[in-house]
Amino acid sequence: MAEHFHALRVMEIVPETSEANSIRFEVPAELRERFAFRAGQHLTLRATLNGEEVRRNYSLCTAPDEQDWMVTVKRIGGGLFSNWAADALKAGDTLDVMPPHGSFTTDFDETKSRHLVAITGGSGITPVMSLIKTTLKYEPNSRFTLLYGNRDSSSVIFLEALAALKDKYIGRFEIYHFLDAEEQDIELFNGMLNRERLEEAIPALVPDAAEVDGWFICGPGPMMDAAEGALIDRNISKERIHIERFTADRPPEAVSREMAQLQTQAEGVSVAVTLDGRTRRVPFTAGNILDSARASGLPAPFACKAGVCATCRAKVTKGKVEMAARFGLTDEEVAAGYVLTCQSVPLGDGVAVDYDA
Ligand code: FES
Known part of the structure; x- marks a missing residue:
């Protein structure tokens, strides 16, 4: 079934830095199964701000076994939701929350002996x-290395919690802080995690880079592109690189032109949409399948509408579609026929998509 929002009470707002707070939700017993999650997944939050419905995805910072649902929201300049959450949201308020989803995760197994590495920046x-x-607790033979970029030490989210984990799991967890606006003793750690720095940092700090079992990249767009490029150039296979994006750059001009042409051709064709066990034919009227379904009154799920979050994921069960962007899908999902409906245009009549699949 496609996921829907549930009204959850905010139990607590936990200040992390001067710009970031964690929001702890109370998940009632009857919803705990629906809200079970895998490490690395996120929640979609919904609020109506200035008369506009706003949806945002925020990752859970807690581990699945903690029975604790907490996301961290960093204030961003001009950010409608993040500024409202920082200034107005308080304990006792209720927010609409969609159950956890996302593929920025891995299968944990206590018998595994792995080396996982994350390259991350800011609220990433x-x-x-x-x-x-989760790795440190559930895979006693595995280790984790974190390369973490920030402006200065006061802007480091979870600074103390990370240090406590390092103390608790001696020899299995390494943290390297890179600070852009604060001098540290070792030159390598002064500055942003850009491509140049990563070219130096990866061989110095992760000498077994070729054998690392999983790389996790999450942070500002340029940092993610630099990290992905540095790993691909080292011939690290894409299956080992996990990337979580919350925003996307504009598609290249040529892609936009091609999509505009396909949208015009598809205008008015009918698409069969299955949602919550029912199938309806909707006309393609709104530039993509998601918006066309919603324009016909179907509550198809979405959050970013930018091809990154996969909240709008559905399976194509008939016909073909073209996607403008597909950041939020893995290659396996694409091979299995999944598409991001916010990015999809039907290629001809008779396309069928299933949100429940
Ligand atoms: S709504 Fe986020 S990928 Fe479509």
């Missing part, structure tokens, strides 16, 4: 925190 630490805690 949030899902990584959940992955670190």
Whole structure:
């Protein structure tokens, strides 16, 4: 079944830094199964701000076994939701929350002996925190290395919690802080995690890079591109690189032009949409399958509408579609026929998509 929102009470707001707070939700017993999650997954939050419905994805920083649902929200300049959450949201308020989802995760197994590495910046630490805690606790023979970039030490989210984990799991968890606006003794750690720095940092800090079992990248766009490029150039296979994006760059001009052409051709064709066990034919009227389904009154799920979060994922069961962007899907999902409906245009009549699949 496609997921829906549930009204959850905010139990507590936990200040992390001057710019970031964690929001702890109370999940009632009857919803705990629906809200069970895997380390690295996120929640979609929904609020109506200035008369506009706003949806945002935020990663859970807690580990699945903690029975604690907490996301971390960092204030961003001009950010409608993040500023409202920082200034107005308080304990006792209720927010609409969609159950956890996302593929920025890995299968944990206590018999495994792995080396996992995260390259992260700013609030990108949030899902990584959940992955670190889970790895250290559930895979006693595995180790984790974290390369973490921030402006200065006062802006480091989870600074103390990370240090406590390092003390608790001696020899199995390494943290390297890179600070852009604060001098540290070792030159390598002064500055942003850009491509140049990563080219130096990876061989120095992760000498077994070729054997690392999983790389997790989450943070500002340029940092993620630099990290992905550095790993691919080292011939690290894509299956070992996990990337979590919350925003996307504009698609290249050529892609936008091609999509605009396909949208015009598809105008008015009908698409069969299955949602919550019922199938309806909707006309393609709104530039993509998601918006067309919603324009016809179907409550198809979405959050980012930018091809990154996969909240709008559905399976194509008939016909073909073209996607403008597919950041939120793994290659396996694409091979299995899944698409991001916010990015999809039907190629001809008779396309069928299933949100429940
Ligand atoms: S709504 Fe986020 S990928 Fe479509």
